[in-house]
Amino acid sequence: MDSIRKKELQVFAAKARMGVIEGVYNAKAGHPGGSLSICDILAYLYNCEMNIDPKNPKCETRDRFVLSKGHAAPALYAVLALKGFFPYEDLKTLRKSNSYLQGHPNMNKVPGVDMSTGSLGQGISAAVGMALGAKFDNSDYRVYTVLGDGELEEGEVWEAAMFAGNKGLDNLVALVDFNNLQIDGTIDEVNSAYPIADKFKAFNWHVIEIDGHDFEEIENALNEAKNTKGVPTCIVMKTVKGKGVSYMENACGWHGKAPNEEQYNQAVSELNAKLEELEA
Amino acid sequence: MAEVIKCATRDAYGRTLVELGDRGANIIVLDADLAEATKTGMFKKAYPDRFVDVGIAESNLMGIAAGLAATGHTVFASSFAMFAAGRAFEQIRNSIGYPHLNVKIGATHAGISVGEDGASHQCCEDIALMRTIPGMVILNPADDIEARACVLAAAEHDGPVYMRFGRLAVERVFDENYKFEIGKGNILSDGTDVTVIASGLMVGEAVTACKKLKEEGISARVVNMATIKPIDRDIIIDSAKKTGAIVTAEEHSIIGGLGSAVSEVVCETVPVPVVRVGVNDVFGKSGPAVELLHIFGLDADNIVKKAKQAIELKK
Numbered sequence: 001m002d003s004i005r006k007k008e009l010q011v012f013a014a015k016a017r018m019g020v021i022e023g024v025y026n027a028k029a030g031h032p033g034g035s036l037s038i039c040d041i042l043a044y045l046y047n048c049e050m051n052i053d054p055k056n057p058k059c060e061t062r063d064r065f066v067l068s069k070g071h072a073a074p075a076l077y078a079v080l081a082l083k084g085f086f087p088y089e090d091l092k093t094l095r096k097s098n099s100y101l102q103g104h105p106n107m108n109k110v111p112g113v114d115m116s117t118g119s120l121g122q123g124i125s126a127a128v129g130m131a132l133g134a135k136f137d138n139s140d141y142r143v144y145t146v147l148g149d150g151e152l153e154e155g156e157v158w159e160a161a162m163f164a165g166n167k168g169l170d171n172l173v174a175l176v177d178f179n180n181l182q183i184d185g186t187i188d189e190v191n192s193a194y195p196i197a198d199k200f201k202a203f204n205w206h207v208i209e210i211d212g213h214d215f216e217e218i219e220n221a222l223n224e225a226k227n228t229k230g231v232p233t234c235i236v237m238k239t240v241k242g243k244g245v246s247y248m249e250n251a252c253g254w255h256g257k258a259p260n261e262e263q264y265n266q267a268v269s270e271l272n273a274k275l276e277e278l279e280a
Numbered sequence: 281m282a283e284v285i286k287c288a289t290r291d292a293y294g295r296t297l298v299e300l301g302d303r304g305a306n307i308i309v310l311d312a313d314l315a316e317a318t319k320t321g322m323f324k325k326a327y328p329d330r331f332v333d334v335g336i337a338e339s340n341l342m343g344i345a346a347g348l349a350a351t352g353h354t355v356f357a358s359s360f361a362m363f364a365a366g367r368a369f370e371q372i373r374n375s376i377g378y379p380h381l382n383v384k385i386g387a388t389h390a391g392i393s394v395g396e397d398g399a400s401h402q403c404c405e406d407i408a409l410m411r412t413i414p415g416m417v418i419l420n421p422a423d424d425i426e427a428r429a430c431v432l433a434a435a436e437h438d439g440p441v442y443m444r445f446g447r448l449a450v451e452r453v454f455d456e457n458y459k460f461e462i463g464k465g466n467i468l469s470d471g472t473d474v475t476v477i478a479s480g481l482m483v484g485e486a487v488t489a490c491k492k493l494k495e496e497g498i499s500a501r502v503v504n505m506a507t508i509k510p511i512d513r514d515i516i517i518d519s520a521k522k523t524g525a526i527v528t529a530e531e532h533s534i535i536g537g538l539g540s541a542v543s544e545v546v547c548e549t550v551p552v553p554v555v556r557v558g559v560n561d562v563f564g565k566s567g568p569a570v571e572l573l574h575i576f577g578l579d580a581d582n583i584v585k586k587a588k589q590a591i592e593l594k595k
Contacts, residue, residue, distance in 0.1 A: 108379060122339075124343075125344055134351065156371075
């Protein structure tokens with residue numbers, strides 16, 4: 001990956017993080033921690049990987065994205081807005097009663113959202129159905145879904161994983177946001193899903209483990225997924241919950257809480273500093 | 281005497297899926313390891329390339345159905361009512377109902393008439409559960425003719441549909457000329473003293489009850505209500521006005537099903553007595569299906585008894 005492209009992606013991801021903070025702060029509610037941890041993967045997917053067209057969001061041959069961890073909607077909305085699916089200013093209406101930007105993604109209200117999600121474990125099943133749909137149609141679009149690591153505690157995830165592995169859905173990529181935190185504590189404290197990679201391997205998936213904030217590793221993993229035939233690919237991304245906002249990083253308490261004004265100002269100034277550093 | 285034709289609605293379901301395939305309908309049929317019993321196995325045999333068995337995983341069944349529908353396919357997803365509406369309720373609610381996707385749920389083995397398998401499999405709550413999902417259409421056909429019509433209508437309908445089928449072979453109520461329309465009940469015989477509104481296998485019992493009531497000088501209207509949602513308000517209001525008393529009859533809990541749906545309309549429009557025949561807030565048990573139906577009061581004699589009670593309440 002050349003340095004210019006890498007910098008462009010870093011700038012996009014920083015802007016997406018700004019969008020997350022704007023949305024959650026104005027909503028006075030939402031899930032900043034798990035949104036910030038997936039901004040880099042979304043930046044890569046929507047800029048470099050997926051075949052999408054913001055002017056034709058329902059194009060039948062487009063690649064699909066399912067946010068199985070639907071509570072990270074602020075990140076998805078920020079990325080969609082930055083891509084031009086809808087105005088960036090609308091992010092400030094997140095979770096308001098007159099807004100189309102619902103607390104969790106709604107495919108019928110938000111341009112660019114391919115599946116309504118929010119109840120954990122269900123998104124991956126829908127993504128499997130979409131991948132199966134592509135096979136039925138002999139279409140070559142691909143399906144990407146992002147799961148939380150805590151979400152792996154839902155039994156439906158493994159029903160879906162077992163089916164996708166057995167059917168060899170090689171047009172499906174599941175990306176696990178492995179930040180090791182869930183609401184009630186760390187993953188291993190609450191109900192450990194470890195070892196995550198071995199579990200997916202046992203379900204007949206090709207598994208790649210990467211740093212979820214390293215664009216080169218993201219690119220290499222997604223290319224490897226594309227070249228993997230006959231089985232679906234799971235990319236376990238080691239991430240930092242709250243990434244990019246110092247006081248939110250690796251802090252369990254920022255799973256589902258909005259910053260106050262002072263905290264908002266600090267987050268914005270940190271992200272602006274990052275952007276200035278990148279754009280210098 | 282004409283030959284009595286008996287057929288389970290689940291058989292009509294399987295046959296009609298094949299008919300849709302024969303007509304070139306671009307449907308995909310899913311099952312969760314019950315294809316022989318739900319009769320989707322007929323479709324599997326005829327169109328193996330358009331059939332997928334997801335295994336014993338009903339939550340994933342509904343999620344996969346949703347994903348297929350989101351990519352433009354019309355999907356029929358089948359299991360027993362207990363596991364479709366029961367186990368996978370939240371998947372139906374959030375992944376199918378909320379996004380209003382084109383998934384047709386073919387739920388078989390509904391009600392007490394499952395028989396010997398007993399209470400764990402006798403789902404009498406499915407209609408109550410499905411009724412609470414906005415935009416869900418609920419169809420509960422009386423016989424094989426109506427079951428076929430329901431499947432064809434569901435395939436044409438834009439949005440989610442829950443179809444309730446039975447395991448037990450039941451006598452045919454309708455003839456080949458029967459016309460079905462989603463959201464419309466129909467009067468099978470008219471009367472003036474009381475209306476029996478029935479669905480599913482209780483329609484045949486209601487027809488028998490009507491004859492018995494007639495022998496006792498009581499004139500009963502019989503309404504077949506195959507669509508539980510959206511409920512046909514007009515036919516309920518008309519029946520309440522013209523007969524002044526209503527009995528509902530269903531092979532489902534008296535809580536949340538047809539009886540509740542009819543009562544809700546009657547209470548808010550033409551308040552007249554409504555007496556419900558159904559499963560009285562108890563679990564089922566093992567036994568031969570027909571015997572169980574009598575034990576649980578799901579028969580013509582109980583409808584007759586409740587019709588007299590309803591008429592008494594008018595006074």
